[in-house]
Amino acid sequence: MASFKIEGGHLLSGEIRPQGAKNEALQVICATLLTSEAVTIHNIPNIRDVNNLIQLLKDIGVKVNPTPNTSPKDGRGFIFQADALNMAFLESDEFVEKCAQLRGSVMMIGPLLARMGKAVIAKPGGDKIGRRRLDTHFLGFQKLGAKFHQLADRNVYEIGAKQLKGTYMLLDEASVTGTANIIMAATMAEGTTTIYNAACEPYIQQLCHMLCQMGAKISGIGSNLLTIEGVKVLHGADHKLLPDMIEVGSFIGMAAMCGNGVRIKDVSIKDLGIIPDAFRRLGVKVEEEGDDLFIPHQKHYVVDSFIDGTIMTLADAPWPGLTPDLLSVLIVVATQGRGSVLFHQKMFESRLFFVDRLIDMGAQIILCDPHRAVVVGHDRQRQLRGSRMSSPDIRAGIALLIAAMSANGTSLISNIEQIDRGYEDIEHRLNALGAHIERLP
Numbered sequence: 001m002a003s004f005k006i007e008g009g010h011l012l013s014g015e016i017r018p019q020g021a022k023n024e025a026l027q028v029i030c031a032t033l034l035t036s037e038a039v040t041i042h043n044i045p046n047i048r049d050v051n052n053l054i055q056l057l058k059d060i061g062v063k064v065n066p067t068p069n070t071s072p073k074d075g076r077g078f079i080f081q082a083d084a085l086n087m088a089f090l091e092s093d094e095f096v097e098k099c100a101q102l103r104g105s106v107m108m109i110g111p112l113l114a115r116m117g118k119a120v121i122a123k124p125g126g127d128k129i130g131r132r133r134l135d136t137h138f139l140g141f142q143k144l145g146a147k148f149h150q151l152a153d154r155n156v157y158e159i160g161a162k163q164l165k166g167t168y169m170l171l172d173e174a175s176v177t178g179t180a181n182i183i184m185a186a187t188m189a190e191g192t193t194t195i196y197n198a199a200c201e202p203y204i205q206q207l208c209h210m211l212c213q214m215g216a217k218i219s220g221i222g223s224n225l226l227t228i229e230g231v232k233v234l235h236g237a238d239h240k241l242l243p244d245m246i247e248v249g250s251f252i253g254m255a256a257m258c259g260n261g262v263r264i265k266d267v268s269i270k271d272l273g274i275i276p277d278a279f280r281r282l283g284v285k286v287e288e289e290g291d292d293l294f295i296p297h298q299k300h301y302v303v304d305s306f307i308d309g310t311i312m313t314l315a316d317a318p319w320p321g322l323t324p325d326l327l328s329v330l331i332v333v334a335t336q337g338r339g340s341v342l343f344h345q346k347m348f349e350s351r352l353f354f355v356d357r358l359i360d361m362g363a364q365i366i367l368c369d370p371h372r373a374v375v376v377g378h379d380r381q382r383q384l385r386g387s388r389m390s391s392p393d394i395r396a397g398i399a400l401l402i403a404a405m406s407a408n409g410t411s412l413i414s415n416i417e418q419i420d421r422g423y424e425d426i427e428h429r430l431n432a433l434g435a436h437i438e439r440l441p
Helices: 022-034 048-059 093-099 103-116 135-143 176-186 202-213 245-258 275-281 324-334 355-360 394-406 426-431
Strands: 003-007 012-016 038-042 063-066 078-081 118-122 147-151 156-160 168-170 192-196 217-219 225-229 237-240 259-264 287-289 292-295 312-315 340-344 364-369 372-376 388-390 410-414 437-440
Touching: 003 394, 012 245, 012 426, 022 038, 022 048, 022 078, 022 103, 022 176, 022 202, 048 063, 048 093, 048 103, 093 103, 093 118, 103 118, 103 135, 103 156, 103 176, 135 147, 135 156, 135 168, 135 176, 176 192, 176 202, 176 225, 202 217, 202 237, 245 259, 245 275, 245 292, 245 324, 245 394, 275 312, 275 324, 324 340, 324 355, 324 372, 324 394, 355 364, 355 394, 394 410, 394 426, 426 437
Parallel strands: 012 259, 038 237, 168 192, 312 340, 388 410
Antiparallel strands: 003 410, 003 437, 038 078, 063 078, 118 156, 147 156, 192 225, 217 225, 259 292, 287 292, 340 372, 364 372
């Protein structure tokens, strides 16, 4: 288990470019299973979750080759061709074991069901941030005519359908992965599928645009009402991932806490939603220059209050609301603001427990219950102090790293494999801005 040793108190300055979007990558890479033709994807982040998914596709027979002559702006690219899938391996215990270690593997079900008529999948792994049920996925497949049952002794779900049939469905929750999975299955269903209460995040929009480029017929993109007219076959495409909005938000948080003028390059501002405004509510200056964000040095930042003078509340919500993935970063930023904030984590019940580590570092936080925490800002009158801690998940891990970078003294964060799952080469990129982060084996 590797660790980060962080010497706090060093100011960051310069430019940094966000990686390709992790959550989009997991969706569109799975979508390459829908066709036997080559699909090229650019700007793929070099992170553990994505690399593990690519390896899983290789294991089932997908040909994966790097794109030739990739420009720095296009990022890392691969050509995927699923023209000779090994269906026997898909039913093996080895495949089941690998799926159990990667949550993104669940999005292979829709494409395999659409194209091959069956899928076998384990209960997927991922962050331990509370209950993340798969009911939305399975109810959607069932509406399309698939039959499924669980083999409890292997913790495996078997799903099959001779021919999926288009239908109307109202999703019980606007699940991002559930929506993506159902969209991919419906592209090759017979007839028309209407999905109401669909997730409409930019990454879902990107998946739909790539599928349309492959020959799918999808209307309503960007809304929560999607109409998909099934087609018999899909073909190849060329697609580029958006910048990762969660990494952009993480960099805003770092620049607010310990920045001396940081420019975040090519962020696709139109796809960030209310993320910049969420930081502005904490008093952080976020300046838009072209498609870049510039966060100047601030000696103090003052938390807003509501018009009637009541305490500021930040809560997560499905898009276009505030993504839950950034609440941990916003909590850390609030510890050094002037004012108090109530954070309400509605979508997951275990994501706020990491604040115990911040309290140990000297933060003034009241954990009300598994979903709510009140942060009383220090106004930089008291620095956080260095500490030993462990990263419980990807987003809490990056939040603890930000806290450690701003702290007085040296911190040690273990279990950084969690951070590696979502952030590419993070210590070298931040050290280039002036951070002092050392990876220990």
